[in-house]
Amino acid sequence: MEEENKLQFPSLPAITEDLLDWAYPMRRDMQEILPGLFLGPYSAAMKSKLPILEAQGITHVVCVRQDIEANFIKPNFAHTFRYLVLDIADNPVENIIRFFPSTKEFIDGCLATGGKDARTFVKSRRTKCMFLINIIFCLVPAGKVLVHGNAGISRSAALVIAYLMETFGMKYRDAFSHVQERRFCINPNVGFVHQLQEYEAIYLAKLTIKMMSPMQLGRSFSLQAGMQGSRKRSLEEDDDFGAMQVTASQNG
Template identity: 25%
Template sequence: MGLVLCEPIELYNILNQVTKLSRLTEPNYLCLLDVRSKREYDESHVITALRVKKKANEYLIPESVDLECVKYCVIYDNNSISLEIILKGDDNDNSDDSGEELVFGAAVECGRAMSHLTRHPIHILKGGYERFSAMYHFFRTQKIIWMPQELDQFQPYPIEIVPGKIYLGDFRQACDPKIQKDLKIKAHVNVSMETGPFFVGNSDKLLHIQIEDSPEANIFPFLRHLCHFIEVHLKLGSVVLVFSTLGISRSCAAILAYLMHWQEQTLKRSWAYVKKCKTNMRPNRGLVAQLSEWEKIVLGDTVTDIVDPLY
């Protein structure tokens, strides 16, 4: 099927998808492969990654993996940034023949060797382990074997919508101090009826839009204030978490409204982007109708046909 480059945010969001449990519990969801040396892998790797061994210049797929059935196969080395051939040379600069040769990065080389075994494109992590672990240090581990019950207990992080700036999550994640610290969250938009221990004594960092999770809920009157709140905090350099009880309907509607305003783009385009980030997002039909009205405010006309199912 070929190779595609995968930005770090894409792998982060793949790792944090949820149905009832983390999607990492599904055996054919993600195959994450590390082609670095054994020493580097043992020292630290991305959670759930398996090391690919090499024998007689041939990459060996871990026995537990059936690539044909896997939805996402992501391969990384130290720092590959391209699918192109790179120039590799030795350190003997005094020689007329410097020993330079054209080679693929290790991740690309491995991906090319395995690409005929998959039904989906193989993803090569852009910037490799170095870039990903610098951005998401909390997803480093030394654990090699993940038992099913450990994956069941894995607590996904909020989905990243705007890199390093806006996250989309649920009430549990908003209450988790480790997640707040790891993602450097400095402001909350709570789109639910629930209240929690958020920024007590500093209400400027919390916007609480109290609406029920029902098609009759009215979010429209809050949208201008919502967009203004997020814009102000982004200008201050704050990281914003938008959340609702389950992070599927109301918070997704809030994120869609902000993206439409910020990018001056259609509901359909914003929907496609958020859906790619969070595959189980599903604002109820009442909220979708209000987002259609918001589109009219933002663009001066209704462009997206919500009768044509966005789902």
């Protein structure tokens, strides 16, 4: 039973290009963390950078900003790329875990189905012609996504680290090291670090439940209910025994 529910993760893909020696000015550019997944600052997604983004094959952008930053951190290419805009404060008390699932879904969708043509695929899925769906799916090229905040150091880095953890079954420290090897300047705030460390148990539990069959889930819940019932009976028996002792002492 344990073998059936053992989680299996894909291997971390390697980038064919050699890692460059980090230089301070590189913090203003985006770096490829995984094939098709880039991390960088807002300066890498400004209007003047459109030719570079198109040359890299970017199709999707995750734009991380706080509401007070909305005036200068903008989705500049909404008609060219598909955007996911997240309102996240770079604050240790910010609950960033709640954004991990939507970010993963967005990145997975990008890497699996590509950019503009993916919209055609989504619409075509509503038809009953599975043959047509499969043809369209095969023809859609994989996309590339840029995840950026303001500096590309804390919030956006935390999102990318969480993506690596859940996608490839990595521990926080290993995922952090992988990202830092490619973008040396990352530095998630202490609150984000604690949440990322906690996230390992969360995503593992979530994936384990997804893998369990309805029968296994039912058995698990039955066992829990049985344990609770047993505890309840034990407490009731203790109460009855206590009442008997009180009555005996009164009668004595």
